[in-house]
Amino acid sequence: MTAMLDAADVEQVIGRLLSDMAATAGLQMIRLGVRTGLWQALADGAALTPAELAERAGIAEAYAREWLKHQAVSGYVDHDPATQRFTLPAAVAAVLADDTQSAMVDGFAGMLAAMAKDHILVEDAYRSGYGVGWHQRSAEHWLGMDLVTRAEVVPALVSAWIPALDGVEDRLRGGATVADIGCGYGAALIALAEAYPRSRFIGFDYHDGSIASARKAAAAAGVADRVTFEVADAAAFGGAGYDLVLFVDALHDLGDPVGALRRTREALAPDGTALLVEFAVADRLEDNANPLGRLLYASSALVCSPNAIAHGATDPLGSAPGEARLTEVATAAGFGRVHRVDVDAPLNLLLELRP
Numbered sequence: 001m002t003a004m005l006d007a008a009d010v011e012q013v014i015g016r017l018l019s020d021m022a023a024t025a026g027l028q029m030i031r032l033g034v035r036t037g038l039w040q041a042l043a044d045g046a047a048l049t050p051a052e053l054a055e056r057a058g059i060a061e062a063y064a065r066e067w068l069k070h071q072a073v074s075g076y077v078d079h080d081p082a083t084q085r086f087t088l089p090a091a092v093a094a095v096l097a098d099d100t101q102s103a104m105v106d107g108f109a110g111m112l113a114a115m116a117k118d119h120i121l122v123e124d125a126y127r128s129g130y131g132v133g134w135h136q137r138s139a140e141h142w143l144g145m146d147l148v149t150r151a152e153v154v155p156a157l158v159s160a161w162i163p164a165l166d167g168v169e170d171r172l173r174g175g176a177t178v179a180d181i182g183c184g185y186g187a188a189l190i191a192l193a194e195a196y197p198r199s200r201f202i203g204f205d206y207h208d209g210s211i212a213s214a215r216k217a218a219a220a221a222g223v224a225d226r227v228t229f230e231v232a233d234a235a236a237f238g239g240a241g242y243d244l245v246l247f248v249d250a251l252h253d254l255g256d257p258v259g260a261l262r263r264t265r266e267a268l269a270p271d272g273t274a275l276l277v278e279f280a281v282a283d284r285l286e287d288n289a290n291p292l293g294r295l296l297y298a299s300s301a302l303v304c305s306p307n308a309i310a311h312g313a314t315d316p317l318g319s320a321p322g323e324a325r326l327t328e329v330a331t332a333a334g335f336g337r338v339h340r341v342d343v344d345a346p347l348n349l350l351l352e353l354r355p
Contacts, residue, residue: 024112026070026074027105027108027109027112028109028113029067029070029071029074030076030096030105030109031105031106031109031110032067033067033071033096034096034102034103034105034106034109035106036057036059037057037058038053038057038059038064038067039088039092039093039096039097039102040057040097041053041056041057042077042086042087042088042093042097043088043093043097045087045088045090045093046087047080047083047085047086047087048085048086048087049084049085049086050064050065050068050086051064053068053086068086071086072086076088076089076092076096077089077092100151100155101151103147103148103150103151104147104148104151104152106144106147107143107144107145107146107147107148107149107150107151108144108148109144110140110141110143110144110147111140111141111144111145111148111303113140113144114137114138114140114141114144115141115299115302115303117138117140118132118136118137118138118141119302121136121306122301122302122306125306125309129309130309130310131306131307131308131309131310131311131313132303132306132307132309132310133306133307133310133311134206134207134210134253134307135206135207135208135209136310137303141303142184142185142207142209142210142213145184145185146184146185146187146213149184149185149187149188149248149249150187152347153187153188153248153249153277154187154188154191156345156348157188157191157192157248158191158192158195160343160344160345161275161277161341161343161345161350162192162195164341164342164343164350165244165273165275165341165352166273166352168243168244168273171199171243171244172192172195172196172198172199172243172244173196173198174198175198175199175200176196176199176200176243176244177199177200177201177202177239177241177242177243177244178192178199178200178201178202178242178243178244178245178246179201179202179203179204179237179239179242179244179245179246179267180201180202180203180204180245180246180248181204181205181234181237181245181246181247181250181260181264182204182205182234182247182248182249182250182251182253182254183203183204183205183210183211183214183229184205184207184210184214185210185213185214185217186203186210186213186214186215186217186218186227186229187217188246188248189201189202189203189214189218189227190214190217190218190221190223190227193218193221193223193226193227194221194223197226199226200226200227201226201227201228202227202228202229202230202239203227203228203229203230204229204230204231204232204234204237204238205229205231205232206231206232206233206234206311207231208231211229211230211231214229215228215229234250234254234256234259234260234263235254235256235259235260235262235263236263237263237267239267240266240267241267241268241269241272242267242268242269242272243268243269243272243273244272244273244274244275245264245267245268245272245273245274245275246274246275246277247260247264247274247275247276247277248275248277249277249278249279251276251278251317251326251329252278252300252304252308252316252317252318252319252321253304253307253308254308254311254313254317255308255309255310255311255312255313255316256311256312256313257317257329258329258332258333259333260333261274261329261330261332261333261334261335261353262333262334264333264353265333265334265335265353265355268355270355271354272354272355273352273353273354274335274352274353274354275341275350275351275352275353276326276330276349276350276351276353277348277349277350278321278326278348278349278351279292279296279319279320279347279348279349280345280346280347280348280349281293281296281320281321281322281349282322283322283323283324283325284322288320292347293320296319296320297318297319297320299319300316300318300319300320303319304316304317304318304319305318305319317329323340323349323351326338326349326351327351330351330353334355335353335354335355336354336355337352337353337354337355338351338352338353339351339352339353339354340352
Protein backbone atom coordinates (compact mmCIF):
# COMPACT_ATOMS: atom_id res chain seq x y z
CA MET A 1 0.00 0.00 0.00
CA THR A 2 2.89 2.36 0.79
CA ALA A 3 4.26 1.85 -2.71
CA MET A 4 0.90 2.87 -4.18
CA LEU A 5 0.79 6.19 -2.36
CA ASP A 6 1.24 9.33 -4.40
CA ALA A 7 4.28 11.18 -3.05
CA ALA A 8 2.63 14.51 -3.83
CA ASP A 9 -0.38 13.61 -1.68
CA VAL A 10 1.87 12.68 1.21
CA GLU A 11 3.79 15.93 0.86
CA GLN A 12 0.51 17.83 0.87
CA VAL A 13 -0.46 16.22 4.18
CA ILE A 14 2.94 17.04 5.66
CA GLY A 15 2.59 20.61 4.41
CA ARG A 16 -0.83 20.93 6.01
CA LEU A 17 0.56 19.67 9.33
CA LEU A 18 3.47 22.08 9.14
CA SER A 19 1.05 24.91 8.44
CA ASP A 20 -1.00 23.98 11.51
CA MET A 21 2.08 23.84 13.71
CA ALA A 22 3.25 27.22 12.41
CA ALA A 23 -0.20 28.73 13.05
CA THR A 24 -0.25 27.36 16.60
CA ALA A 25 3.12 28.94 17.38
CA GLY A 26 2.20 32.07 15.46
CA LEU A 27 -0.84 32.80 17.58
CA GLN A 28 1.35 32.89 20.67
CA MET A 29 3.69 35.29 18.86
CA ILE A 30 0.73 37.53 18.02
CA ARG A 31 -0.35 37.39 21.65
CA LEU A 32 3.15 38.37 22.77
CA GLY A 33 2.83 41.45 20.61
CA VAL A 34 -0.49 42.32 22.25
CA ARG A 35 0.79 41.77 25.78
CA THR A 36 4.05 43.69 25.33
CA GLY A 37 2.67 46.59 23.30
CA LEU A 38 4.60 45.77 20.13
CA TRP A 39 1.58 46.20 17.84
CA GLN A 40 0.76 49.55 19.42
CA ALA A 41 4.39 50.65 19.02
CA LEU A 42 4.12 50.01 15.28
CA ALA A 43 0.62 51.41 14.87
CA ASP A 44 1.60 54.80 13.43
CA GLY A 45 3.02 53.13 10.31
CA ALA A 46 6.59 54.31 10.83
CA ALA A 47 9.36 52.19 9.30
CA LEU A 48 11.36 51.00 12.30
CA THR A 49 14.53 49.05 12.93
CA PRO A 50 14.44 46.38 15.64
CA ALA A 51 16.37 48.73 17.93
CA GLU A 52 13.85 51.52 17.40
CA LEU A 53 10.91 49.21 18.03
CA ALA A 54 12.59 47.85 21.15
CA GLU A 55 13.01 51.38 22.50
CA ARG A 56 9.40 52.28 21.76
CA ALA A 57 7.99 49.13 23.35
CA GLY A 58 10.46 48.93 26.22
CA ILE A 59 11.75 45.45 25.43
CA ALA A 60 15.15 43.94 24.61
CA GLU A 61 16.39 44.51 21.07
CA ALA A 62 17.15 40.82 20.45
CA TYR A 63 13.54 39.90 21.18
CA ALA A 64 12.22 42.73 19.00
CA ARG A 65 14.38 41.49 16.11
CA GLU A 66 13.18 37.88 16.30
CA TRP A 67 9.57 38.91 16.78
CA LEU A 68 9.74 41.17 13.72
CA LYS A 69 11.30 38.42 11.62
CA HIS A 70 8.44 36.11 12.51
CA GLN A 71 5.74 38.68 11.77
CA ALA A 72 7.42 39.52 8.45
CA VAL A 73 7.45 35.93 7.18
CA SER A 74 3.90 35.50 8.52
CA GLY A 75 2.68 38.44 6.43
CA TYR A 76 1.65 40.74 9.28
CA VAL A 77 4.59 43.15 8.99
CA ASP A 78 6.26 44.52 5.84
CA HIS A 79 10.05 44.25 5.60
CA ASP A 80 12.36 46.40 3.46
CA PRO A 81 15.57 44.38 2.81
CA ALA A 82 17.46 47.47 1.67
CA THR A 83 16.97 49.41 4.92
CA GLN A 84 16.23 46.48 7.28
CA ARG A 85 13.22 48.39 8.52
CA PHE A 86 9.78 47.01 9.33
CA THR A 87 6.37 48.62 8.81
CA LEU A 88 2.92 47.65 10.06
CA PRO A 89 0.25 47.86 7.32
CA ALA A 90 -2.79 49.94 8.22
CA ALA A 91 -5.18 46.99 7.87
CA VAL A 92 -3.18 44.94 10.37
CA ALA A 93 -3.00 47.91 12.75
CA ALA A 94 -6.79 48.23 12.58
CA VAL A 95 -7.07 44.75 14.07
CA LEU A 96 -4.03 44.05 16.21
CA ALA A 97 -3.40 47.57 17.49
CA ASP A 98 -7.09 48.09 18.28
CA ASP A 99 -7.87 47.60 21.98
CA THR A 100 -11.11 45.69 21.41
CA GLN A 101 -9.91 43.41 18.62
CA SER A 102 -6.57 42.69 20.29
CA ALA A 103 -8.34 41.83 23.56
CA MET A 104 -10.39 39.24 21.70
CA VAL A 105 -7.23 37.78 20.16
CA ASP A 106 -5.60 37.73 23.60
CA GLY A 107 -8.61 35.94 25.06
CA PHE A 108 -8.77 33.27 22.38
CA ALA A 109 -5.01 32.75 22.53
CA GLY A 110 -5.22 32.33 26.29
CA MET A 111 -8.00 29.77 26.01
CA LEU A 112 -6.13 27.81 23.35
CA ALA A 113 -3.02 27.79 25.52
CA ALA A 114 -5.14 26.52 28.41
CA MET A 115 -6.58 23.79 26.18
CA ALA A 116 -3.05 22.54 25.62
CA LYS A 117 -2.34 22.70 29.34
CA ASP A 118 -5.52 20.74 30.14
CA HIS A 119 -4.99 18.25 27.32
CA ILE A 120 -4.34 15.29 29.64
CA LEU A 121 -7.78 15.75 31.23
CA VAL A 122 -9.48 15.48 27.84
CA GLU A 123 -7.27 12.58 26.76
CA ASP A 124 -8.33 10.66 29.87
CA ALA A 125 -11.98 11.57 29.23
CA TYR A 126 -11.80 10.22 25.69
CA ARG A 127 -10.70 6.88 27.08
CA SER A 128 -13.10 6.75 30.03
CA GLY A 129 -16.15 8.37 28.41
CA TYR A 130 -16.47 10.74 31.34
CA GLY A 131 -16.61 14.50 30.98
CA VAL A 132 -14.38 17.41 31.92
CA GLY A 133 -16.29 20.19 33.66
CA TRP A 134 -15.62 23.90 33.45
CA HIS A 135 -14.57 23.83 37.10
CA GLN A 136 -11.74 21.43 36.18
CA ARG A 137 -10.22 23.80 33.64
CA SER A 138 -7.18 25.97 34.20
CA ALA A 139 -7.88 29.49 35.43
CA GLU A 140 -6.35 30.81 32.20
CA HIS A 141 -9.33 29.37 30.34
CA TRP A 142 -11.84 31.20 32.52
CA LEU A 143 -9.90 34.45 32.16
CA GLY A 144 -9.63 34.03 28.39
CA MET A 145 -13.37 33.54 28.07
CA ASP A 146 -13.96 36.70 30.10
CA LEU A 147 -11.64 38.67 27.83
CA VAL A 148 -13.47 37.45 24.72
CA THR A 149 -16.85 38.28 26.29
CA ARG A 150 -15.75 41.80 27.17
CA ALA A 151 -14.25 42.39 23.73
CA GLU A 152 -16.78 40.70 21.45
CA VAL A 153 -20.09 40.33 23.27
CA VAL A 154 -20.46 43.34 25.56
CA PRO A 155 -20.22 46.14 22.94
CA ALA A 156 -22.54 44.36 20.51
CA LEU A 157 -25.06 43.36 23.17
CA VAL A 158 -25.63 46.93 24.29
CA SER A 159 -25.31 48.75 20.96
CA ALA A 160 -26.98 46.32 18.54
CA TRP A 161 -28.37 43.07 19.90
CA ILE A 162 -30.74 44.36 22.57
CA PRO A 163 -32.11 47.13 20.29
CA ALA A 164 -32.80 44.51 17.60
CA LEU A 165 -35.16 42.53 19.85
CA ASP A 166 -38.86 43.25 19.59
CA GLY A 167 -39.83 45.68 22.36
CA VAL A 168 -37.09 44.54 24.76
CA GLU A 169 -35.09 47.75 24.96
CA ASP A 170 -38.14 49.82 25.93
CA ARG A 171 -38.84 47.39 28.77
CA LEU A 172 -35.25 47.60 29.96
CA ARG A 173 -35.39 51.37 29.97
CA GLY A 174 -38.59 51.32 31.98
CA GLY A 175 -37.44 48.67 34.44
CA ALA A 176 -37.27 44.98 33.61
CA THR A 177 -35.97 41.80 35.21
CA VAL A 178 -33.21 39.97 33.33
CA ALA A 179 -31.46 36.63 33.88
CA ASP A 180 -28.23 35.42 32.29
CA ILE A 181 -27.74 31.65 32.29
CA GLY A 182 -24.11 30.60 32.25
CA CYS A 183 -23.08 34.13 33.14
CA GLY A 184 -19.39 33.42 33.76
CA TYR A 185 -17.62 36.46 35.19
CA GLY A 186 -20.73 38.60 34.68
CA ALA A 187 -19.42 41.09 32.10
CA ALA A 188 -22.59 41.04 29.98
CA LEU A 189 -24.98 41.74 32.86
CA ILE A 190 -22.75 44.43 34.34
CA ALA A 191 -22.71 46.22 30.99
CA LEU A 192 -26.50 45.97 30.73
CA ALA A 193 -26.90 47.30 34.26
CA GLU A 194 -24.78 50.32 33.36
CA ALA A 195 -26.84 50.91 30.22
CA TYR A 196 -30.27 50.35 31.82
CA PRO A 197 -30.12 51.50 35.45
CA ARG A 198 -33.84 51.01 36.12
CA SER A 199 -33.71 47.27 35.48
CA ARG A 200 -32.60 44.44 37.72
CA PHE A 201 -30.29 41.62 36.69
CA ILE A 202 -29.37 38.21 38.04
CA GLY A 203 -26.72 35.87 36.70
CA PHE A 204 -26.63 32.11 37.21
CA ASP A 205 -23.70 29.75 36.75
CA TYR A 206 -22.91 26.35 38.22
CA HIS A 207 -19.24 27.34 38.66
CA ASP A 208 -18.83 28.93 42.08
CA GLY A 209 -15.45 30.41 41.15
CA SER A 210 -17.01 32.38 38.30
CA ILE A 211 -19.84 33.57 40.52
CA ALA A 212 -17.36 34.83 43.12
CA SER A 213 -15.48 36.77 40.43
CA ALA A 214 -18.74 38.15 39.00
CA ARG A 215 -19.80 39.47 42.40
CA LYS A 216 -16.46 41.25 42.83
CA ALA A 217 -16.74 42.73 39.33
CA ALA A 218 -20.26 44.03 40.02
CA ALA A 219 -19.11 45.65 43.24
CA ALA A 220 -16.12 47.23 41.52
CA ALA A 221 -18.40 48.61 38.79
CA GLY A 222 -20.77 50.08 41.37
CA VAL A 223 -23.81 48.11 40.18
CA ALA A 224 -24.09 45.47 42.92
CA ASP A 225 -27.34 47.11 44.08
CA ARG A 226 -29.08 45.93 40.93
CA VAL A 227 -26.92 43.01 39.71
CA THR A 228 -26.68 39.80 41.72
CA PHE A 229 -25.15 36.42 40.98
CA GLU A 230 -26.07 32.95 42.21
CA VAL A 231 -24.69 29.44 41.87
CA ALA A 232 -27.36 27.37 40.15
CA ASP A 233 -27.90 24.67 37.55
CA ALA A 234 -29.15 25.93 34.20
CA ALA A 235 -32.21 23.67 34.36
CA ALA A 236 -33.12 24.67 37.91
CA PHE A 237 -32.35 28.38 38.33
CA GLY A 238 -34.60 30.43 40.56
CA GLY A 239 -37.02 33.27 39.99
CA ALA A 240 -40.01 33.94 37.79
CA GLY A 241 -41.54 36.63 35.63
CA TYR A 242 -38.35 37.44 33.77
CA ASP A 243 -38.69 39.89 30.92
CA LEU A 244 -35.49 38.63 29.29
CA VAL A 245 -33.37 35.52 29.73
CA LEU A 246 -29.97 35.35 28.05
CA PHE A 247 -27.89 32.38 26.93
CA VAL A 248 -24.69 33.92 25.55
CA ASP A 249 -22.43 31.24 24.10
CA ALA A 250 -23.69 28.93 26.84
CA LEU A 251 -26.53 26.66 25.68
CA HIS A 252 -24.25 24.31 23.74
CA ASP A 253 -22.16 23.73 26.90
CA LEU A 254 -25.08 22.39 28.92
CA GLY A 255 -25.78 18.81 29.87
CA ASP A 256 -29.52 19.30 29.37
CA PRO A 257 -30.18 22.17 26.94
CA VAL A 258 -33.83 21.19 26.46
CA GLY A 259 -34.33 21.15 30.23
CA ALA A 260 -32.64 24.54 30.56
CA LEU A 261 -34.90 26.09 27.92
CA ARG A 262 -37.95 24.41 29.41
CA ARG A 263 -37.10 25.97 32.77
CA THR A 264 -36.56 29.28 30.97
CA ARG A 265 -40.01 29.11 29.38
CA GLU A 266 -41.53 28.52 32.82
CA ALA A 267 -39.56 31.41 34.32
CA LEU A 268 -40.42 33.96 31.62
CA ALA A 269 -43.18 36.51 31.94
CA PRO A 270 -46.08 35.71 29.56
CA ASP A 271 -44.70 38.21 27.05
CA GLY A 272 -41.05 37.66 27.93
CA THR A 273 -38.15 36.90 25.59
CA ALA A 274 -35.27 34.45 25.61
CA LEU A 275 -32.19 35.27 23.55
CA LEU A 276 -29.82 32.55 22.36
CA VAL A 277 -26.43 33.73 21.14
CA GLU A 278 -24.39 31.03 19.41
CA PHE A 279 -21.74 31.00 16.71
CA ALA A 280 -22.87 31.56 13.13
CA VAL A 281 -22.28 28.25 11.41
CA ALA A 282 -24.04 26.28 8.71
CA ASP A 283 -26.28 23.35 9.54
CA ARG A 284 -24.31 20.92 7.36
CA LEU A 285 -20.83 19.72 8.28
CA GLU A 286 -19.53 20.09 4.73
CA ASP A 287 -20.51 23.76 4.69
CA ASN A 288 -18.33 24.47 7.72
CA ALA A 289 -15.04 23.50 6.07
CA ASN A 290 -13.48 26.88 6.82
CA PRO A 291 -11.26 28.39 9.55
CA LEU A 292 -14.19 29.20 11.86
CA GLY A 293 -15.55 25.68 11.47
CA ARG A 294 -12.14 24.20 12.25
CA LEU A 295 -11.80 26.35 15.38
CA LEU A 296 -15.30 25.55 16.63
CA TYR A 297 -15.17 21.81 16.06
CA ALA A 298 -11.83 21.72 17.90
CA SER A 299 -13.28 23.76 20.76
CA SER A 300 -16.26 21.44 20.82
CA ALA A 301 -14.14 18.31 21.03
CA LEU A 302 -11.72 19.75 23.60
CA VAL A 303 -13.93 21.90 25.85
CA CYS A 304 -17.65 22.27 25.21
CA SER A 305 -18.72 18.68 24.64
CA PRO A 306 -16.59 17.39 27.55
CA ASN A 307 -18.31 19.95 29.80
CA ALA A 308 -21.77 18.92 28.59
CA ILE A 309 -20.91 15.24 29.10
CA ALA A 310 -19.70 16.04 32.62
CA HIS A 311 -23.22 17.31 33.28
CA GLY A 312 -25.06 14.30 31.91
CA ALA A 313 -25.26 14.87 28.14
CA THR A 314 -25.18 11.80 25.94
CA ASP A 315 -25.62 13.71 22.69
CA PRO A 316 -24.10 17.15 23.31
CA LEU A 317 -24.92 20.04 21.01
CA GLY A 318 -21.27 20.89 20.46
CA SER A 319 -19.89 24.33 19.72
CA ALA A 320 -21.39 24.52 16.22
CA PRO A 321 -24.96 23.18 16.39
CA GLY A 322 -26.39 25.43 13.67
CA GLU A 323 -29.76 27.13 13.46
CA ALA A 324 -31.80 24.02 12.61
CA ARG A 325 -30.58 22.04 15.63
CA LEU A 326 -31.05 24.99 17.97
CA THR A 327 -34.59 25.47 16.65
CA GLU A 328 -35.34 21.80 17.33
CA VAL A 329 -34.13 22.17 20.91
CA ALA A 330 -36.17 25.34 21.49
CA THR A 331 -39.28 23.75 20.01
CA ALA A 332 -38.83 20.63 22.14
CA ALA A 333 -38.67 22.90 25.19
CA GLY A 334 -42.07 24.35 24.32
CA PHE A 335 -41.27 27.65 22.63
CA GLY A 336 -43.85 28.55 20.02
CA ARG A 337 -41.80 31.14 18.18
CA VAL A 338 -38.14 30.89 17.18
CA HIS A 339 -37.02 33.92 15.21
CA ARG A 340 -33.58 34.66 13.78
CA VAL A 341 -32.64 38.21 14.70
CA ASP A 342 -31.61 40.34 11.75
CA VAL A 343 -28.46 42.01 13.05
CA ASP A 344 -24.94 42.59 11.76
CA ALA A 345 -23.03 39.90 13.69
CA PRO A 346 -20.64 38.04 11.35
CA LEU A 347 -19.52 35.55 13.99
CA ASN A 348 -22.80 35.12 15.83
CA LEU A 349 -26.25 33.65 15.34
CA LEU A 350 -28.98 35.26 17.44
CA LEU A 351 -32.29 33.49 18.01
CA GLU A 352 -35.20 35.23 19.74
CA LEU A 353 -37.51 32.80 21.54
CA ARG A 354 -41.05 33.58 22.63
CA PRO A 355 -43.50 31.33 24.52
